[in-house]
Amino acid sequence: MLDFIQYQFMQNALISAILVSVACGLVGTYVVLKKIVSISGGISHAAFGGIGLGYFLGINPVITAIPFSILSAVFMGEISKKVDISEDTAIGILWSVGMAIGIIFINLTPGYAPDLFSYLFGSILTVPSSDLLIMLVLDIIILLMVILFRREFAAISFDEEFAEALGIRANLFYILLLAMVALSVVVLIKVVGVILIIALLTIPSAIARQFTYNLPKLMLLSIFLGMILTMSGLMLSYIYDISSGATIVLVLGMAFAVVSIARKYLFNL
Amino acid sequence: MYGDLMSSNVVSIKNMSYKIRDNYILEDITLSIKNNDFLAIIGPNGGGKSTLLKIIMGLLKPDAGSVSVFNTVPEEARGKIGYLPQITHLESDFPINVFDTVMMGRYNGIFKDYADKDEKYVMESLEAVKMADFKDKQIGNLSGGEMQRVLIARALSRRPKLLLLDEPTASIDPEMQGLFYELLKKIRKEMAVVLVSHDVGVVSSYVESIACLNGRLFSHGPVETAAKGIKEAYNFKLDLLTHETPRRILKEH
Ligand SMILES: Nc1ncnc2c1ncn2[C@@H]1O[C@H](COP(=O)(O)OP(=O)(O)OP(=O)(O)O)[C@@H](O)[C@H]1O
Numbered sequence: 001m002l003d004f005i006q007y008q009f010m011q012n013a014l015i016s017a018i019l020v021s022v023a024c025g026l027v028g029t030y031v032v033l034k035k036i037v038s039i040s041g042g043i044s045h046a047a048f049g050g051i052g053l054g055y056f057l058g059i060n061p062v063i064t065a066i067p068f069s070i071l072s073a074v075f076m077g078e079i080s081k082k083v084d085i086s087e088d089t090a091i092g093i094l095w096s097v098g099m100a101i102g103i104i105f106i107n108l109t110p111g112y113a114p115d116l117f118s119y120l121f122g123s124i125l126t127v128p129s130s131d132l133l134i135m136l137v138l139d140i141i142i143l144l145m146v147i148l149f150r151r152e153f154a155a156i157s158f159d160e161e162f163a164e165a166l167g168i169r170a171n172l173f174y175i176l177l178l179a180m181v182a183l184s185v186v187v188l189i190k191v192v193g194v195i196l197i198i199a200l201l202t203i204p205s206a207i208a209r210q211f212t213y214n215l216p217k218l219m220l221l222s223i224f225l226g227m228i229l230t231m232s233g234l235m236l237s238y239i240y241d242i243s244s245g246a247t248i249v250l251v252l253g254m255a256f257a258v259v260s261i262a263r264k265y266l267f268n269l
Numbered sequence: 270m271y272g273d274l275m276s277s278n279v280v281s282i283k284n285m286s287y288k289i290r291d292n293y294i295l296e297d298i299t300l301s302i303k304n305n306d307f308l309a310i311i312g313p314n315g316g317g318k319s320t321l322l323k324i325i326m327g328l329l330k331p332d333a334g335s336v337s338v339f340n341t342v343p344e345e346a347r348g349k350i351g352y353l354p355q356i357t358h359l360e361s362d363f364p365i366n367v368f369d370t371v372m373m374g375r376y377n378g379i380f381k382d383y384a385d386k387d388e389k390y391v392m393e394s395l396e397a398v399k400m401a402d403f404k405d406k407q408i409g410n411l412s413g414g415e416m417q418r419v420l421i422a423r424a425l426s427r428r429p430k431l432l433l434l435d436e437p438t439a440s441i442d443p444e445m446q447g448l449f450y451e452l453l454k455k456i457r458k459e460m461a462v463v464l465v466s467h468d469v470g471v472v473s474s475y476v477e478s479i480a481c482l483n484g485r486l487f488s489h490g491p492v493e494t495a496a497k498g499i500k501e502a503y504n505f506k507l508d509l510l511t512h513e514t515p516r517r518i519l520k521e522h
């Protein structure tokens with residue numbers, strides 16, 4: 001029954017489910033706690049500009065997405081403080097302009113753009129081994145940042161003004177946090193695609209925080225939930241031959257609904 | 270020694286002004302706070318008391334004049350200041366307990382891990398505000414007054430040389446208020462204490478000097494002499510602004 005495991009693509013899919021869950025559990029916890037879901041959505045859509053650039057230059061789009069999404073994260077963190085526009089507006093602009101840049105680059109690229117759909121909607125069954133390596137490296141960078149700057153990230157997520165009063169450069173760490181979101185977007189891009197990324201960055205942590213009040217435990221539980229749920233989605237999409245990105249997101253959404261309702265129901269008892 | 274003379278000024282503010290969109294919030298403030306001073310800042314709502322504390326913290330930048338704290342710029346002095354903001358913007362649903370919240374006050378720079386000493390200071394601060402039994406409690410489950418005591422402990426845990434407290438006794442019950450002022454009396458031997466309060470009567474029996482602030486500094490000095498400025502300070506903007514928004518006038522003591 002488990003013989004599909006022996007396929008290379010299935011092994012890669014399972015490894016990417018693990019790598020994706022690590023990024024989501026770590027960064028997603030901050031995204032949920034610091035309430036930067038919309039900005040993260042903006043960054044993930046803007047990353048499509050980097051994908052287009054990759055096609056245009058003829059290099060792996062996952063690589064060009066890295067600087068592109070980091071730049072858009074920095075832009076997001078800086079612009080809304082320097083220029084007198086609301087963060088909300090900045091998100092809207094970044095979101096659409098990033099995608100538009102991606103589309104133009106793809107237009108300018110001669111010939112057909114292969115796997116374009118997988119960058120939009122994700123395709124966990126076609127993640128090549130070379131991309132796994134990139135994802136692993138980014139995961140390690142994210143993990144190191146979380147370990148090294150855990151006090152600063154917690155302080156700015158908890159109470160930004162007081163963090164500043166403690167001598168923490170709140171704005172700098174906010175931008176670093178957004179840069180981490182950008183890195184996790186790149187980790188996720190092949191698996192769920194730019195359009196669905198935000199679901200993976202929020203749902204596992206949103207479920208996990210209903211069970212623990214301890215930040216490290218919250219991250220670990222998010223990672224664990226992420227793995228279980230992405231793998232379930234992967235299996236379902238494989239068995240029924242339906243889009244893997246969308247299936248994973250639906251499994252996550254359903255798990256969130258079931259857990260939230262069950263908890264509420266149990267509390268009322 | 271000359272060096273000691275220099276460093277005896279904890280805060281020195283000279284001809285400092287701060288404005289928001291051409292409106293002066295603070296104008297031409299000159300004020301110095303010395304080691305072991307115990308100063309109360311009194312003034313009507315909107316008088317700029319919180320703004321002044323934020324300027325001393327370096328959270329706001331003055332438009333004119335100079336501010337130096339421990340003979341350096343405010344940003345560099347933050348390690349020596351304990352701060353209790355009037356309005357905290359903290360996320361009360363953040364997954365953190367009382368102990369870890371107070372531990373944040375011990376933050377001492379990137380890559381500097383907390384040590385046993387820090388835990389000891391945190392527990393001492395929690396005991397000082399009688400919140401040690403709550404150390405494992407989620408901050409989301411605290412009452413308003415309990416939260417305020419935790420935040421006071423967070424400021425104390427820093428073991429600061431300057432303690433800035435913005436309306437510390439708001440939402441604190443009378444018994445705890447008494448304990449709190451006694452506590453301040455004790456710790457002021459080790460640091461300069463500045464507190465913002467509306468409770469002129471209570472405060473003047475504990476503090477050593479008063480500054481009356483309403484846009485400008487109306488008086489500053491020992492309680493007996495400075496208290497005379499209070500009435501003037503409270504009336505100042507009121508005369509100008511009676512046709513604008515009505516402001517709460519404090520009962521005279
Ligand atoms: N962001 C802002 N934009 C415009 N005006 C502001 C802003 N922040 C503060 N002010 C103004 O600055 C003045 C001083 O405010 P501040 O908070 O320092 O007063 P306060 O003395 O602490 O008053 P309270 O007793 O109510 O705490 C007020 O008139 C207020 O309206």
Ligand SMILES: [Mg+2]
Pocket residue numbers: 318319320355435
């Ligand atoms: Mg105030």
